[in-house]
Amino acid sequence: MxxxxxxxxxxxxxxxxxxxxxxxxxxxxxxxxxxxxxxxxFRSEADMRDGFVFDDFCGCNFSKYLVKESARxxxxxxxxxxxxxxxxxxxxxxxxxxDAEKTYVIGVPCDGMLDIGRIKERVGEGVIxxxxxxxxxxxxxxxxxxxxxxxxxxxxxxxxxxxxxxxxAFDELIGxxxxxxxxxxxxxxEGVAELEAMTSEQRYFFWQxxxxxxxxxxxxxxxxxxxxxxKCVFDNPKSGVENKAASDSFEEKLFHIIRAxxxxxxxxxxxxxxxVCPQHIPLHLLNRKFISDINGLYGExxxxxxxxxxxxxxxxxxxxxxxxxxxxKREE
Amino acid sequence: MLKYxxxxxxxxxxxxAENRLLYIPSDxxxxxxxxxxxQDGIVLSDKLNTVRSAKDFFFPQSENLIEFERxxxxxxxxxxxxxPEDFVIFGxxxxxxxxxxxxxRVFLSEPVDSYYxxxxxxxxVMTLACDRPAETCFCTTFGIDPACPGGDISCWQxxxxxxxxxxxxxxxxxxxxxxxxxxxxxxxxxxxxxxxICERIGKLPINNLPMDCFGAGKTETYFNxxxxxxxxxxxxxxxxxxxxxxxxxxxxxxxxxTGSSIRRFRCWDSCMYSDFTMMSxxxxxxxxxxxxxxxxxxxLVYFPExxxxxxxxxGCGRCLSRCPISMNIVKVIKNLGxxxxx
Amino acid sequence: xxxxxxxxxxxAFCCNWCSYAGAxxxxxxxxxxxxxxxxxxxxxxxxxxxxxxxxxxxxGADGVIICGCHPGDCHYTSGNYYTRRRMTLxxxxxxxxxxxxxxxxxxxVSAAEGAKFAATMNEFAEQVAALGENRRLEDxxxxx
Numbered sequence: 139m140x141x142x143x144x145x146x147x148x149x150x151x152x153x154x155x156x157x158x159x160x161x162x163x164x165x166x167x168x169x170x171x172x173x174x175x176x177x178x179x180f181r182s183e184a185d186m187r188d189g190f191v192f193d194d195f196c197g198c199n200f201s202k203y204l205v206k207e208s209a210r211x212x213x214x215x216x217x218x219x220x221x222x223x224x225x226x227x228x229x230x231x232x233x234x235x236x237d238a239e240k241t242y243v244i245g246v247p248c249d250g251m252l253d254i255g256r257i258k259e260r261v262g263e264g265v266i267x268x269x270x271x272x273x274x275x276x277x278x279x280x281x282x283x284x285x286x287x288x289x290x291x292x293x294x295x296x297x298x299x300x301x302x303x304x305x306x307a308f309d310e311l312i313g314x315x316x317x318x319x320x321x322x323x324x325x326x327x328e329g330v331a332e333l334e335a336m337t338s339e340q341r342y343f344f345w346q347x348x349x350x351x352x353x354x355x356x357x358x359x360x361x362x363x364x365x366x367x368x369k370c371v372f373d374n375p376k377s378g379v380e381n382k383a384a385s386d387s388f389e390e391k392l393f394h395i396i397r398a399x400x401x402x403x404x405x406x407x408x409x410x411x412x413x414v415c416p417q418h419i420p421l422h423l424l425n426r427k428f429i430s431d432i433n434g435l436y437g438e439x440x441x442x443x444x445x446x447x448x449x450x451x452x453x454x455x456x457x458x459x460x461x462x463x464x465x466x467k468r469e470e
Numbered sequence: 471m472l473k474y475x476x477x478x479x480x481x482x483x484x485x486x487a488e489n490r491l492l493y494i495p496s497d498x499x500x501x502x503x504x505x506x507x508x509q510d511g512i513v514l515s516d517k518l519n520t521v522r523s524a525k526d527f528f529f530p531q532s533e534n535l536i537e538f539e540r541x542x543x544x545x546x547x548x549x550x551x552x553x554p555e556d557f558v559i560f561g562x563x564x565x566x567x568x569x570x571x572x573x574x575r576v577f578l579s580e581p582v583d584s585y586y587x588x589x590x591x592x593x594x595v596m597t598l599a600c601d602r603p604a605e606t607c608f609c610t611t612f613g614i615d616p617a618c619p620g621g622d623i624s625c626w627q628x629x630x631x632x633x634x635x636x637x638x639x640x641x642x643x644x645x646x647x648x649x650x651x652x653x654x655x656x657x658x659x660x661x662x663x664x665x666x667i668c669e670r671i672g673k674l675p676i677n678n679l680p681m682d683c684f685g686a687g688k689t690e691t692y693f694n695x696x697x698x699x700x701x702x703x704x705x706x707x708x709x710x711x712x713x714x715x716x717x718x719x720x721x722x723x724x725x726x727x728t729g730s731s732i733r734r735f736r737c738w739d740s741c742m743y744s745d746f747t748m749m750s751x752x753x754x755x756x757x758x759x760x761x762x763x764x765x766x767x768x769x770l771v772y773f774p775e776x777x778x779x780x781x782x783x784x785g786c787g788r789c790l791s792r793c794p795i796s797m798n799i800v801k802v803i804k805n806l807g808x809x810x811x812x
Numbered sequence: 813x814x815x816x817x818x819x820x821x822x823x824a825f826c827c828n829w830c831s832y833a834g835a836x837x838x839x840x841x842x843x844x845x846x847x848x849x850x851x852x853x854x855x856x857x858x859x860x861x862x863x864x865x866x867x868x869x870x871x872g873a874d875g876v877i878i879c880g881c882h883p884g885d886c887h888y889t890s891g892n893y894y895t896r897r898r899m900t901l902x903x904x905x906x907x908x909x910x911x912x913x914x915x916x917x918x919x920x921v922s923a924a925e926g927a928k929f930a931a932t933m934n935e936f937a938e939q940v941a942a943l944g945e946n947r948r949l950e951d952x953x954x955x956x
Contacts, residue, residue, distance in 0.1 A: 170676060170804075171605060174796035177704040198795065203704065254791075259501050263518045263604035266675070280670070281602055333908060342910025342948050347499060353522070353531065355740070357708035357794050373745055379863060380745075382722055383532035383737030388951035392866050395905060399862050402901060414794035416710045417521060418500045427908050431901055451901075454893035456883065461900040461918045465907060728954050729871055 139270040142246055142313050144192040147218060150244065150312060151190075152183040154216055160242050161213030164203055166196045172267055173254040177203060179215075192218070194270075197251035197294070199408050201226035202363040208240040215241055220248040221316070222296070224307040225406035225442030226363035231307075232445050233404070235366050245308035247316070250289075250297035255418070257292045261285045295422060296409025299325040306443055326407070327430045329423050345391075351417040352390040354382060358411035358421050364401035364441075371396075394424060402428035403451030406442040435464055472645070472652040473631045473659070482632070483508050483560070485650050490594070491557040493527070495520045505559065514561060518604050523716030523788065524566040525573060527559055528589045531713075532737035535585070535723070539731045550733070554589050558644075560596040564619035565609040565786035567597045569716035572784070575777050576719050594644050597621035601663070603671055606787030608800065610671055611679040614784060617667040628663045679803050686775040692767065697805045702762035704795050709740030711789040711798070712765065717782050720746070741765045766802045820874040820940040822849045824933065825864065827857045829887040830922045831879030837926030845933035856880070857918075858891035862902045865916070869949040875915045875940035879929070882920040892920070911948045914939050 147165070154160045167178035168191040175195050180186045200217050204227070207215055219227055224245065231238055257277060258265060264280030275292055277285045290298070301323050303316035333341055356372070359365045371377040372393060384390045398405075398421075407429060411421040432439055436450040436458070459467060474482055486492045487508055495515040496506040503515035505524065537548040570590075577586035597619035600607070609616055618624065622641035626633040634652065636642040645652075671677050683691075712718040722739040725732050739746055741764045747754060755761045773782035789798045826832040832853045838845060850873075854860055857880025868876045878899060880892040899918045907913040917936055921929045 169796050170790075170800055174790065174798075176796050176801070178700075179703055262602075263606075264602060266605055280605060280673070330908075338907070338910050338912060340910070341908060345909045351498075351500070351504075353709075353713045355709040355713045356743075357706065357710045360706040360708040361794050369744075373743065375745065375748075382724070382739060382743075383735065385532050385735075385737075386952045388870055388949070388953075391909065391949065392863070392870070395866060395902075395909070396863055398905065399902060414706075414708075414710070416714055416792040418502065424905070427905060428901060431904050435900065436897070451897065452894075454890060454897055456893070458893065458896050459900070460896060460920075461903045461916075464900045465904050465913060726953060730956055733953060 140193060140196075140247070140249055142192065144190055146312060147192050147244070147246065148183070148186045148190055151180075151186060151216055154242065155183060159214065160216040161211065162207075162215050163190075164200050164207060164215055164217040166191050166198070166218075171265075173252075173265075179207065192246070194252040194268075195254065196220075197253070197413060199223045199226055199361075199363060199410050201230055202361070202366065204241055205230065205235045205366055208236040212240075214239070216244060217241055218244050218246050219305070219308070220246055220251075221303050221305050222248070222301055222406070222408050224305045225301070225440070226408050227307045227442070228445050229404055229406055229442035230363060230366065232442070232447065233366070243308045243310075245305035245311040245313075247303065247313040250293045250300065252289075252292045253294040253413070256294065257287070260287050260291060294409065294413055295329075295420075296407070296412070299323060299328075301326070301407065301440075307445070327426055329420065330426050330430050333423065333427075346387065348419050349390045349394060350387060351419055352384050352394070353417060354384045354390070354393065355416060357414040357416065359397055361410045361414045362397075362401065363406070363408060363410070364404045365397070394421070398424040398428060401425065403432060403439070403449035404441050405429065406440070435459065435467075471655050471657050471659075472634045473655045474634065474650065474652045476627060476630055476632045479514065479632065480510070482648075482650060484510070485648050486558050486560070488649075489556065489647075491555055492560060493557065494560045508560075518600065518602060518607075519563050519566070519786065519788070521788075521792075522714060523569065523786065524559055524562050524595075525569060525716050525719075527557070527593055528570065528586055529573060529577070529719060529721075532735055533585060534733055534735045536734045537731050538734070548731075551585065554592045556592050556594075558594045558596060560598070560625075562595050562597045562619070562621055563600055563786070564597060564614050564616040565607075565784040566716050567595055567620040568609070568612070568614045568784045569786075570595065570621075572717045572773075572777075572780065572782060573719055575780070594623070594640060595621035596623045596625060599624070599626045599663070599667060601627065601667060601670075603667070603674060604787060605675055606790040607671070607674055607785060608676045608679055608787065609785035610677050611681060611785050612781055612783060615668075616671060617664040626660045626663060628660050631659075633660050676800055679800065681781065681803070684770040684774070684781070684803070684806075685779050686771070688771045689767070689775075692771060692806055693763070695806055698759055698763045701797065701802055701805055702759045705742070705758050705762050705797060706794055707742050707744065707758050707761065708794065709738075709742050710792050710794065712740035712742060713738060714788040714792050716784055716786055716788070717769070741768070766799060766806075769799065770803070770806075818945065819846065819848045820937060820943075820945075821872055822846070822875045822877060822933070822937055822940060823868040823873040824849050824851045825854050825857065825860045825876070825878045826851050826921075827880040827887075827892070828853055828855050830881035830885065830920075831857075831929065833923035834879070834921040834925045834929040837923065838930040839926075841926050843926060843930035845930040846937040849933050849937065856886065856888050856891035857895040858888075858898070860895065860899075862898065865902065866949070869911075869915075869946055870951040871954055872946075872950075874943070874946045875917075875936060877917045877919060877932075877936055879919050879921045879932075882922055885922065906949070909948075912943050914943055915946065 163180040166175045167189045173195045267278035269276045405425045492508040493505045495503040503517035503520045539546045577583040600616040723736045769782035886892045903916045
């Protein structure tokens with residue numbers, strides 16, 4: 139359950155719309171079921187009362203939409219950002235992808251967003267409703283009645299190892315301001331460490347199995363707030379690397395390595411790539427590998443923590459280790 | 471109709487696999503069902519359906535068409551296609567089986583796509599009735615009956631038995647050729663199961679969408695509908711919906727330079743992509759709105775226009791559960807159809 | 813009976829100002845290094861985009877080595893410092909994906925180090941030969 143209700147958000151948005159501070163609102167619109175929430179632009183209070191939702195399924199990160207949306211009109215757009223979304227917001231500002239003056243950020247607290255995929259993994263298909271009871275969920279199903287599961291088991295990986303509940307960018311906050319809270323964040327690199335502990339061959343088979351499922355739908359790229367190139371090299375026939383097909387296991391690797399490399403140092407670890415992958419490839423493990431390497435070799439760095447920070451990938455130190463030393467050092 | 475003990479399903483599979491490659495939905499390491507080549511130890515998934523549709527077997531994501539080799543001023547053209555082996559896909563659901571009829575209309579009408587046609591000839595489709603349709607299912611909207619799933623051979627799981635019935639000549643010949651002691655039985659034995667499926671379908675939230683207002687001749691009605699802007703505004707432009715869709719059939723043909731030859735291949739394309747149908751004059755659908763509209767107009771208006779009123783959707787619900795932003799054909803139908811709640 | 817020994821194919825990206833000249837010196841001093849080392853001259857080691865490395869493997873390389881000026885000696889002041897960070901992360905990622913780390917290397921070779929160039933190439937070629945053919949980052953379409 140989220141602490142803030144939809145009505146609180148609508149009331150505040152209505153005030154801002156009425157005062158002329160903003161002329162539209164980027165928010166979540168309810169769908170056919172209880173879980174299929176769609177990102178949408180609202181232009182009136184009535185429209186919000188009709189379709190706006192804020193609940194456990196509002197996981198989508200709005201930061202990237204601001205690039206397109208803020209260019210569409212002169213007025214300011216109100217956007218609701220969860221703590222982890224604010225990192226992407228800052229990172230996009232750092233890269234001058236939109237004008238902060240054209241946005242109005244309301245920071246909303248987040249208690250972790252649920253992943254319908256994980257819920258269905260536990261209870262099967264045919265889910266028609268959900269209720270929270272303490273730290274348990276009661277899932278209403280079509281054929282097996284009510285099923286109980288732990289809320290924790292319905293969280294996606296990014297929420298299970300939440301970076302923290304603190305908003306790093308906002309014009310105003312709804313709910314209490316949270317301080318840095320890293321109690322869960324330490325687990326972020328567990329998956330990476332597990333892989334690093336394997337033998338080279340095991341790692342190869344792990345990734346071969348995962349990446350062979352890739353269908354090159356490009357959802358990971360299209361949702362990624364760090365992927366805001368006007369024309370991606372993988373879409374550009376003139377780039378020489380354009381390819382639509384997943385083929386012979388090379389193209390998938392090329393795509394995912396290059397994409398992860400391109401966002402290295404800019405990836406805020408928002409986890410959208412893994413959320414949207416229709417084939418459930420753990421793409422965050424690629425990004426977190428780069429983050430963990432950067433942290434270990436070039437000092438702790440969190441992309442998007444502040445606006446204007448210099449990414450370690452566009453920086454250097456004379457004392458840096460050579461690749462052979464650095465990769466060896468990691469293992470000690 | 472025949473029946474066979476369900477606890478001997480493995481024997482059924484091994485008997486099929488004796489002469490043909492057999493693919494069945496089986497749970498992968500990601501906990502989801504994928505078509506997997508059957509061998510001893512591969513277990514039939516209990517999931518409703520596979521992540522990817524069964525169209526892959528007839529229309530794979532990428533396939534080589536032809537190869538060119540240059541030797542001085544000579545160009546040699548090699549036909550590098552491989553004759554597909556005989557295969558059986560087991561456990562296809564009614565929606566996916568119906569999608570083959572839609573693909574057939576595209577690939578088997580003149581000029582016939584020989585690559586697709588040869589796979590169709592070599593493949594046998596064994597369907598399985600859906601005893602537990604999900605909330606995202608809406609196949610009945612398109613006249614598909616999940617209790618009578620079609621294909622060359624239909625199967626039903628009920629109690630201790632799997633019931634098998636051949637629908638086509640190809641299916642009959644194949645069943646007769648199996649070296650298995652199957653019992654003859656009466657169709658009425660599964661009448662109750664079929665009734666249960668129908669009742670379950672009737673209770674699904676989106677089982678009966680209003681399709682009367684779509685179909686041939688509706689281009690003018692919907693092409694400039696203001697609803698497109700709203701529906702497409704948050705579309706990311708990824709190809710997830712088109713790639714998991716059992717009926718999407720657009721492809722691109724490209725050349726790959728192997729270093730020693732040029733290999734011409736075709737691969738799935740998506741109307742959601744910015745370079746879809748790119749021409750020298752530019753992109754005919756410059757923004758996501760036009761691309762988004764193209765996908766749904768194709769399924770709901772253009773396709774029925776050219777194919778006796780048959781819609782280009784089978785209601786499998788894959789796009790409903792896979793779209794990163796949860797925008798899908800059901801929302802489009804409801805919004806354009808006039809009884810909006812989106 | 814003739815046994816065909818497969819020699820590893822190595823792609824060496826050499827910076828124009830130091831390592832390429834180093835290779836040249838190795839040649840004029842008549843120092844031996846394997847003929848299967850294919851040198852690609854780049855203006856600076858930091859010109860090497862990660863795609864180049866992956867492309868080399870796709871097109872049949874069994875090992876990729878990047879040679880640049882010693883840190884501090886870059887003709888463009890700082891190019892090789894960037895190379896160092898980038899290639900550290902890239903090679904670490906390849907290692908993470910299970911592609912043998914012995915197939916990739918960065919080495920600093922100055923224009924005066926012809927002997928070092930030849931020795932490095934001999935050693936690297938031996939190391940790659942021990943691993944055999946590149947199988948984990950191959951593109952079957954490019955195999956004859």
